[in-house]
Amino acid sequence: MQPFPTIDGIRRTLAAKAASAVEITQAQLARIAASDLNSFVTVCEEDALAAAQRADAQIARKGHAGLAGVPIAHKDVFCTAGVKTTCASRMLANFIAPYDATVVTRLADAGVVVVGKTNMDEFAMGSSNENSHFGPVSNPWDTERVPGGSSGGSAAAVAAGLVPAATGTDTGGSIRQPAAFCGISGLKPTYGRVSRHGMVAFASSLDQGGPLARSAADLRLLLRHMEGHDPLDSTSADVEPTGSASLAGLSIGIPREYWRGLDDRIAAVIDEAGAVLEGLGHRRVDVSLPHTAYATPAYYVIASAEASTNLARYDGVRYGHRADSPADLDDLYLRSRSEGFGAEVKRRILVGTYALSVGYYDAYYRKAQRLRRLIRQDFLDAFGAVDLILTPATPTTAFRKEALQAVDESGDPTAMYQQDIYTVPASLAGLPAVSIPCGFIDGLPVGMQVIAPHFAEDRLLAVAEAFQRETDWHARTPEKS
Amino acid sequence: MPQSDSTPTERRAAASDMIDKLMRLAALKLEADEREMLKDNLDRIVALIDAMRSADTDGIEPLDHPLDGVQPLRPDQVTEDIDRDRFQGLAPAARDGLYLVPRVVDAVASAGAPRIRSANAPRRARPGKRA
Numbered sequence: 001m002q003p004f005p006t007i008d009g010i011r012r013t014l015a016a017k018a019a020s021a022v023e024i025t026q027a028q029l030a031r032i033a034a035s036d037l038n039s040f041v042t043v044c045e046e047d048a049l050a051a052a053q054r055a056d057a058q059i060a061r062k063g064h065a066g067l068a069g070v071p072i073a074h075k076d077v078f079c080t081a082g083v084k085t086t087c088a089s090r091m092l093a094n095f096i097a098p099y100d101a102t103v104v105t106r107l108a109d110a111g112v113v114v115v116g117k118t119n120m121d122e123f124a125m126g127s128s129n130e131n132s133h134f135g136p137v138s139n140p141w142d143t144e145r146v147p148g149g150s151s152g153g154s155a156a157a158v159a160a161g162l163v164p165a166a167t168g169t170d171t172g173g174s175i176r177q178p179a180a181f182c183g184i185s186g187l188k189p190t191y192g193r194v195s196r197h198g199m200v201a202f203a204s205s206l207d208q209g210g211p212l213a214r215s216a217a218d219l220r221l222l223l224r225h226m227e228g229h230d231p232l233d234s235t236s237a238d239v240e241p242t243g244s245a246s247l248a249g250l251s252i253g254i255p256r257e258y259w260r261g262l263d264d265r266i267a268a269v270i271d272e273a274g275a276v277l278e279g280l281g282h283r284r285v286d287v288s289l290p291h292t293a294y295a296t297p298a299y300y301v302i303a304s305a306e307a308s309t310n311l312a313r314y315d316g317v318r319y320g321h322r323a324d325s326p327a328d329l330d331d332l333y334l335r336s337r338s339e340g341f342g343a344e345v346k347r348r349i350l351v352g353t354y355a356l357s358v359g360y361y362d363a364y365y366r367k368a369q370r371l372r373r374l375i376r377q378d379f380l381d382a383f384g385a386v387d388l389i390l391t392p393a394t395p396t397t398a399f400r401k402e403a404l405q406a407v408d409e410s411g412d413p414t415a416m417y418q419q420d421i422y423t424v425p426a427s428l429a430g431l432p433a434v435s436i437p438c439g440f441i442d443g444l445p446v447g448m449q450v451i452a453p454h455f456a457e458d459r460l461l462a463v464a465e466a467f468q469r470e471t472d473w474h475a476r477t478p479e480k481s
Numbered sequence: 482m483p484q485s486d487s488t489p490t491e492r493r494a495a496a497s498d499m500i501d502k503l504m505r506l507a508a509l510k511l512e513a514d515e516r517e518m519l520k521d522n523l524d525r526i527v528a529l530i531d532a533m534r535s536a537d538t539d540g541i542e543p544l545d546h547p548l549d550g551v552q553p554l555r556p557d558q559v560t561e562d563i564d565r566d567r568f569q570g571l572a573p574a575a576r577d578g579l580y581l582v583p584r585v586v587d588a589v590a591s592a593g594a595p596r597i598r599s600a601n602a603p604r605r606a607r608p609g610k611r612a
Contacts, residue, residue: 098567191547205546234552297530308507315508317580322573328583334510346509347519351526353507354499367533369543374536376544406522413522414529430547454548 003477004161007070007218014059014069021059021069025052025113028071032115032162037138039153039162041076042084043116051113058111067225068111073166075154076117077124078104078209079198083114087200088132089122091314091321091340101198102230103167103209110225118166119153122342123311124174124202126150127419130405131344138401139181140478141444145398148178148419154212155182159478165213165222169199171206172299173393173423176435179212180393180447183437185464185474186212187219190455191430192237194223195230203306204235206299206427215474216436216464223457237455245458247466252277252450253287253386258422262392269439269446270392273467276438277390280466285386289378292425294371299424300417301355301368307345308352314340343406347413376429383453388463391422393435393447426451436464437473445473 005013005024013019025048032043048071055069079085079097086092100108108114121131129137129152139147140160147156151168155178158166168175170188179186187210194209201207211222220242229238254274259267274284316322316336323335341349355364382389395418406413426433431451438448452460468474500520504511511519565578574581 095571098564098571192550231555235546235550237548237550291536294533294536297532300526301530301533312508316573317582318568319571319573326583329585332583333508337508338510341509343515343518346511346515347522347526349507349509350500350503350519350523351530353503354523354527355530357499357503357506364530364533366543367536367538368530369545370538370541371533371536372547373541373544374538376547406518411518411522412525414525417526417529428547 005164006214007164007221010070015064021052021055025071028115035162037156038135039119039137039157040116041086041119041134044083048113048115055111066110071113071115071163073116073118073157073163075120075151075168077169077200080104087123088120088134090133102195103226107225118157121150122345124150124169125344125348127416139398145400148181150174152178155179158184158212165218168212169209171203172427173420175210176393176423179435181398183445184214185216185219185436187434190432192235194226195233195236197230197232201310203303216461216468220461239455242457245462247462250282250387251285252282253382253389254284255287255289257289257292258391265441266392270448273438273448276470287382291374291378295375295425296421298368298371301364304348304352305355305365308349372428375425379429389451391449393449397441397444432457432460434460434464
């Protein structure tokens with residue numbers, strides 16, 4: 001039994017009129033107020049209760065439909081009209097967007113109650129949620145450890161039962177890695193499946209919004225109300241919505257490159273998960289993704305290059321942080337940006353500027369884009385032989401706070417970047433991938449990643465749901481919460 | 482400046498030397514300790530991305546979009562109104578429909594073109610190219 005309510009459970013409760021949306025929302029707000037995880041940047045108590053009242057009125061009038069009355073939180077990277085959207089940056093600490101992101105609008109249309117905006121790594125750059133202007137987030141399984149990032153606030157809030165689900169964004173693993181570290185389920189949809197309109201940009205050819213929840217079934221419910229073509233996002237895909245898939249005897253690729261150098265205990269947990277899938281009638285098949293080792297360097301070139309371009313917009317003139325008493329226009333630009341951005345954001349802007357500069361563009365940026373094609377082709381070749389691919393989601397379980405921080409000259413920022421080695425390849429290829437809980441090591445959750453062909457979220461979620469009917473890893477909750 | 486056919490060691494050294502140029506290009510101003518830290522960080526990151534060198538990518542077309550998609554065109558019609566006041570309400574300083582910045586043009590001299598104060602100001606901020 002789930003000690004914390006799932007979306008599915010809340011819908012049934014509301015449909016049976018066993019509790020009102022207001023009561024459910026009040027209970028979640030009370031849990032948020034009592035939590036010291038620092039998983040929220042903004043809590044919208046009044047707005048949430050008003051939305052819950054509207055949901056109750058709608059349910060009384062027409063019965064329960066969609067996600068009416070279901071409390072959720074949005075990662076603070078999604079624009080929300082009337083509520084601050086900070087991206088956990090000093091640059092946007094007081095920014096109130098003039099419009100809602102398409103994801104926010106669609107979920108609101110489905111009737112959700114937004115209880116607040118979750119903490120994150122600044123501008124979604126990081127794998128530990130330590131790069132936040134509003135302070136680090138704690139992992140509810142061990143508060144001395146990080147929740148992962150960049151959607152660390154969303155993952156910690158869901159894992160601790162503060163909300164049944166939250167939105168996140170994933171550029172190189174920012175939904176899947178925190179989901180794995182916090183023992184919850186997270187889906188990065190196919191690039192283009194979910195609109196990026198109103199999602200503050202980090203790396204536009206990689207960014208993709210998606211849900212974090214306590215079950216794959218809940219991921220499906222959320223995706224249904226997040227996906228769909230959006231004329232306001234020119235990279236939004238005009239495809240059929242995610243349906244349901246047949247599950248008979250799938251072949252599941254095990255890419256041998258992901259097991260090289262893999263921690264023995266993580267390997268054992270993922271192997272056991274593979275055995276569960278075999279028990280469900282699927283078959284494991286050895287596959288090769290030969291360019292995997294190049295994914296991390298190619299990713300950091302492309303993502304940083306796009307970040308340096310996207311973040312050029314923050315100039316202290318039109319919105320965002322502006323330095324006091326600038327001496328002249330140069331001083332205004334330089335100081336506004338330097339005061340507004342944190343160290344990791346500056347690092348990525350400089351790397352991106354370097355990779356795009358004259359004399360280096362071909363050696364780095366174009367080289368990375370060529371590798372991106374080879375990495376994508378590896379997956380397309382593998383999917384010629386298998387239906388899905390199973391890998392670990394992360395190389396370790398949640399690590400201690402400050403363990404991988406590059407805080408001085410001796411620090412090595414690339415140690416943090418290695419956290420993404422299993423998630424960035426699917427990001428570069430634009431593929432959908434899910435991370436779901438599949439075991440524990442020393443009391444900390446381990447996640448498995450399942451990757452599907454483009455737009456095959458139906459198959460991905462069907463296998464994840466079947467796995468969760470067979471196991472109860474996803475239903476476990478941290479003792480202290 | 483070493484070009485792309487230089488060795489990784491040369492390029493890493495060049496990256497360190499380039500920090501001031503990169504800061505200028507990226508419109509960032511760093512204090513001495515932060516500059517030193519980021520310079521060292523950059524060395525390590527360049528070492529990481531130099532691992533790409535060993536891959537054979539001859540004849541491979543760069544991939545710009547993960548689905549190899551192209552930007553669709555929409556009908557050339559106005560679909561929304563821009564509410565200038567609402568958007569300028571977000572600006573740290575705006576007045577009479579204009580964004581306010583420190584003066585970039587000296588008072589018009591008795592003859593000749595106005596003198597622009599800043600050599601490094603981005604083009605859009607110059608007279609006639611108002612942001």
